[in-house]
Amino acid sequence: MNIKAGLWQQQTLKLTMTQELSQAIALLQYSAQELTAFLENKALENPLIQIESGSVQPMNPLVDRHRRSHQKSEKDWIEQIGAKHVSVEEQLISQLNLKMLTADQLKVIRHLIHNLDENGYFTGDFNHIAASLNIPEEMVEDGLAVIQTLEPAGIGARNLQECLLIQMEYEKPENELAIKILSDYFIPFAERKWKQIAKELQVTLKDIQGVFDEIQLLDPKPGALLMPESSAYIIPDVIIEQTNTGLTVRMVDDPIPKVVFNDRYYRKFKDQDQQVNRFLQEKLQDYQWILKSIEQRKDTLIKVVSKIVEKQTAFFQKGPHFLEPMTMKEIAADLEIHESTVSRAVREKYAQTPIGTFPLKSFFSSTIQTVSDDENTSSTQVKNSIKKLIDQENKEKPLSDQDIVEQLKTLEGIVVSRRTIAKYRDQLRIPSSSKRKRFI
Template sequence: MQLEVNVKQSLALKMTQEMQQSLQVLQMSAVELQASLAEKVSENPLLNIEYQDHQVDFKKIEKMALLKNHSGSATSVKHISEDYLHTKRPVSQDVEDIEKYLVEQIPSNVDLSDIEKRVLLFYINNLDESGYLDVALDTAADKFGVEIESAEKVLRLLHTFEPAGIGARSLKECLLIQMVETYSETCLPYRIVAHHLDDLAQGALKKIAVLCKVPKAEVQAAVDFIRTLKPKPLQEVASSAVEYVIPDIIVDEVGGEWVVSVNRKHIPTISINEYYAHMMKECDDETKKYLKTNLKDASILIQGLEQRDQTLYRLARLLVEVQASFFEKGLTALKPMRLKDVAELLEVHESTISRAVNSKYIQTPFGVFKLQALFAKGFLNTEGQTESTSHIKARIKEIIESEDSRKPYSDQKLAAILKEENVHISRRTVAKYREELLISNSAKRVRYS
């Protein structure tokens, strides 16, 4: 047996603690960063945190983030003032506990036995997240030893509670419950839901008109009303957390020039606690080791925050250059752009741009968008120009909005219209984009006046 020694040379990138911290901080959204900083401060005595509005020294950042002008035209970037830091975001509201809300509606004047009250509570406790009853009547009857008629009586009582449709066992029953107090069983909306719900789902209004022996215009009016009903009773009152959307980058036009900033308004200031830093000169070796470790961690964290600002700032400046038409005209003018292309222009790794884009939002004159929305896919049209999928989707939506609702365009017709505009995509691609826009097919878009 012979023993051989082979020497092989290879290159490997070793992630330092500083690099790991910087990448972690870069990947966080503003909300996640707030929570992370609060946790870091609670663990590290050498960290100070200040919860107050403050400005970032963008002159310092701009020096660190000197960017080559790749487009050949200069883009003016200035520090943004407090007046332009308006953040539009949803406001969360506390909603009463659903079970408590329903229990409080149990009428005192209704003659319910103790067993029936228990059945009612059983129903309330077995509603799914949409408000539908998630248990069969015979199951409730067997569990509490009551007749099926008694179990059904209790369910009918639950059906009188708010929100309308609560306790329904199907979509049909949910819609009928919402109409029962206002409409009779002979009215057209009630009849359509009770007997032609499948046809309604298919948009077969002509068929419904024939079966119900009424004009198509009456069917259209009835369908319009049915669509105002709630298919999920709890969809508007269910208690749910609302995620705040805080833009990480703000782009605004001031005096004819684009103003770009990294939004630090909602992120607290982190600094070194000088008292503990000075203690290292006088404390024992064990304490000194502990403080040194924490000082290093604090310094790395602060460095990571500065690196995050630098990367987002450089990215924002480049976006204003590359996607100038988007900032002037909106999504319809968005150009195709890849993470790889941006990474090459900024001379960083593609994964760095991916982390910078992750869970980030940008505020523009046209609203707040996910940063990922600016990285659009695309392809060449017949004139050799690149069209983005976002632009094509926006155009499809525009065409459909301007169509004659009595004769909606088919997907084939939409493809033909786009072809006339030098955009060649198949009918299947049009259908795919239309569905992604949550727009129904032509059969379901038709209206009868």
Template sequence: MKIGLIQEQSLKLRMTQELKQAITLLQYSSADLLSYVQELVVENPLIDVKETYSTPYRERRTNSNKQSFIENSLKERTCLREHLRNQLIDIRMEQKERVYVDFLIDALDANGYLKDDLAELASILKVSEELLESKLYLLQTLDPVGIGARSLQECILLQLRKLPVRNAVAETIISDHFRSFAEKSWKDLSKKVNVPISEIQEIQNIIKTLEPRPGLKYESDETTYITPDLTIERVNDELHIIYNDEILPQLIINQPIKLNESNRLDTETKDYYSKHLTQGKWLQRAIDQRKETMINVMKVILHKQKEYFLYGKNFLKPLTLMDIAETLDVHVSTVSRTVKDKFVQTPHGLVSMKSFFSTKLDEVSGEVSTTSVKIHLKELISAEDKMKPLSDQKIANLLKTSYGITISRRTVTKYREQLNIPTSVIRKQY
């Protein structure tokens, strides 16, 4: 075995730090980019911002017409935990008891459910499970009704017991026969509780008025409004792309001195100044490049999905990231980063850029996307006779006769499940 030096020539792609940062900036949402710019403004003394106050596409519920872009969320609602603790103020209890109730409040999820095992929580507090359960019962008396439930069954039952006119049969069904009721085994259920199926249907109608996730409306103490990055404006039959420059404050790069031999600055000061000046100019270029890339991608989307923008969601055609990448002669990852967390205001509402992409349905010929098939499927189910809901096979037949879309029953079942639409047996009303 010989030992020696071997010289080889090879090519390697090395990404500069600026290129890496530019790629990162491209995939940032407008909110993330704003936060990033704010951080650099604080760190870099050469970067200033010119605040813009008009935000035509941001919803507001405030008396003031002026608001800084730095404030990108508005306090609208009281958070769930604060709402519950406010109700405890007038309830007399010992300090230890209040600690236990506070602990349970903190354990609630965003929907208002207590998902943790009560025995485990009791062991953490080093109290008996019975004691902690008594505090849970206290919590469950608070508003909103159904709060502190450990399951959907308990949540519904708590709300039934608080109705102005209580329904004993409904409470019995939910308490003792919840599975049969949920699975719509109503024929057997009617025999067990000795009531007609029509009455069970009335009970279901009552339950539909209840709130399955009572804590959801208090989910956050801040409401964040989505500001579209782009707007598609229709003028007659022409579509125009408008980039929302007001998403970000205007950057100003200060250059109070020029670096040349006449400047009597020490090396460290020159390096500091040069570094921050380069960073500021790079940030401006990166933001401009991000804007240009987004507009270019949107132009191709607009061209390929023109019927969608003119006539609505039913006309969405199959479109992939690769289609855009090939048209623009860029890498598919560039397109993926461009559409990530970006939003567009269209004539049919605010949508994410990702929503314009949909695969082609293999089972049919022509330009039919899976998204448009799902829209038609939802329309058929929403218009069905609730007394005789459509089976998956009947939906497949109607898609063919009404829209010229030929797909199998299995595909209908798959799409229905993806849309979280129950089976015809569950949808049936009596």
């Protein structure tokens, strides 16, 4: 074996992930909000970039760099009028008769309120709180008892059992059976060991079922009622419209600011020394790459959505039940692009359609085999069929997963395994047949 040290030339082909390519990939997967934030940051880094958004004046990084935080605080000031939120502590304290409480008692109650989680449960420790406030532990327990008398019922409970029990005693004090079950049989009741409970309490399964129905009406997270709700808005990235010539696709460009070249700055400094000129050339190239990446993002998104519309025409014209099986791999093959490109293009993006606004990802579903060799169905359609069968089942004898398998094959020609039914049922948040069983 001849081993020698030396220099050789070798020609190879390989794909290098340049900064520009990485940037183009990132822009493709950005949502409108993420892309706006990216462009704003770029405008701060690159003096050749200005951004415009509707009636907003161009952003000059040299002038506005230090004003950005101040402008942000003033933005949409009209919408903030009347948007004052009342804290959880204020909502609870307002229910107390302060004249009946001493200063120390009020101090303890305020401290306990700060130990409530977002669901309204008390998560503190009596010993620790008593030691930190230098008061008897009984005083802490009394303070929590006061909180548990406030609304919403169940606030200040230490666990789910106590939360439901407080609500039942407050709302249905005459329902002694429900209170007894929640107090002494909570775990067996939750595990649906109803026959055992019925035998020990000498009641019928119908009575137990009635208690279950009553408890279902209670709120396991009472603290959520005290939390301020913020409105969530979805701005679609594309609009799919029904016209006389068929379905059309157009981009929604309004949320994305327009990138403008700062020609004044460029002309002012372009004849400076070599170092300044090199800096300007780098920033000019960065500006050009951003424009190209934004245009490529728009072009790719339009192509992907247009192909989705082509394959899901029945969905847009007739409704969600007509969703055809379609994978990202199929779209990628038709457009001759990589599957990951399709995945990035539809990430965190929404389409406004004639039947509502949907995430682009919702149009993709796996293919399920049917009895007919020339037909397939989508996983979404299978889930809809499962839900329909369970809605129509005899609740005294609910369908098992195997029963659903057989009925799907017999009634709709859909071939799925019992394990698939269990998985889809879990995704639909439908309990098993044993937990769906009713005794009335």
